[in-house]
Amino acid sequence: MPQIVEDEAMTIRLIYKLFLEGHTPSSIAKQLMSLNILSPTKRQKWPVSTVISILKNEKYKGDAILQKRYTTDFLTKKTKTNEGEVPQYYVENSHPAIIPPETFGLVQEEFARRKSKGGYTACQSCFSSRIICGDCGSAYGSKVWHAGSKYQHTVWQCNNKFKEKDKCSTPHLYDETIKKIFVEVMNHLIKNKAEIFENYRLMIEKLTDCQNLEEELKKVDEECSSIEMMVDAFVSENTRVAMDQEEYQRRYNTYAESYDKLRNRHMALTEEIRKREAQKNQIHDFLGILEKRDQLLTEFDETLWRRTILEMVVLSKDEVNFRFKDGAEIKWPMKGI
Known part of the structure; x- marks a missing residue:
């Protein structure tokens, strides 16, 4: 039976953790290289395809698919990727797991979510692809206003706001506004987590x-x-x-x-x-x-945002709707923010 090499297992767990925190395979590859972590082939460079392969490989949760490849010529030992020519067999718990099955499932769902949004989203900002216009459904993008002047600042605005004849009525937002709303919403959840746990218990059943x-x-x-x-x-x-x-x-x-x-x-x-x-x-x-959250947030937590928020939909200048990864939604006022 295969044995876990703990140093390599730590790298695998880090890759899964970063992906669930919202990082792209490309961003993960760059971080691994910056940490001087060698690839599975013992090279400095981490191909993005290697990161994706690790994130999609069922062997890390202890399962195995047999006959992914098969021998086409036993004399030359030539093999070929199995595209349905011969049967494949899925074996559960065939060896010790590095990643819990639940975590592996979360990663596959996150792949599906990103694909539905048009691929791997950029990771320059944790807000990329997660702020959505309630009018047209497009993502908000960052825009630089008054570039080169002393009034220069960055805002988030619907990418399609001025592309149609009837422009979207949703407002632009500043980073600090988004962060403040998120802190308020999370503190509301932390204060009421006993009630939330009970409601979810029935749903889980x-x-x-x-x-x-x-x-x-x-x-x-x-x-x-x-x-x-x-x-x-x-x-x-x-x-x-x-x-x-x-x-x-x-x-x-x-x-x-x-x-x-x-x-x-x-x-x-x-x-x-x-x-x-x-x-x-x-x-x-x-x-x-x-x-794990007993204390209220006093400032914006980027990791918490990446782990919990699916989308923040801007409904109007007065209200947003948070869609959490677990399926819950909370509407929150923006007045006074």
Whole structure:
């Protein structure tokens, strides 16, 4: 059984931690090089592709996919990436884990979130891609006003504000405004965390209860297997007995249609179970962060922002809506800020 090399494991854990804090694979690679941490090939340079591979490799949570590659020629030992030519086998808990399965799941969800936003977002600011215009849905971008003068300052403004005929009515924001609102919201959560924990306890129980979904999934799999057997027998019969080919095609299409419906249902059930598991992991992560916070914030905490905030939607000059990674939302006034 493979053994964990603790020095290498520390690097893996650091990569996962930085990614969940909002850093891009490119930013992580640069940080690793600045810390003089060698890559898996013992080189100073960290390719971005290596960071991505580590973040997506199930082996770090203790699982393994067998036959990712296979031998095409046993004489020359030539191998090829398995693209469905031969079966693959997923083995859970095949070796000691470096990353908890929940953390691995959070990282995969974060990949999906960033992809839905159009790829890996820049990391010059923790606010990049997370401040959203409530009018058009576009991200806010940083703009320099009065460049080169003594009045020069940076603001955050909807990227599409002046691109359409009817410009967005959402206001521009200063860094300090965003930070102050976030501190207020987090302190509100910290003050009320006992109530929040109780509300989430009921939600977690519901998300954890997938028995009905799993029973239906099992039934769907059994029905799929049954149709596969009937189709195999039917095709075999057609090779042995003279059958009306129009009738054969009609019956075959009926089998295929039923099978496709079952497979679609199988995918829907699997996706629902995956979503519940992902949301449960996000909730546990959020509660874990909140549980460690006994003292109210006195200043903006960038790491806390990256770990908890999915988006801050600017609704108007008077109100914003915080969307947390666990699925919760809180509307917060901006008056007086």
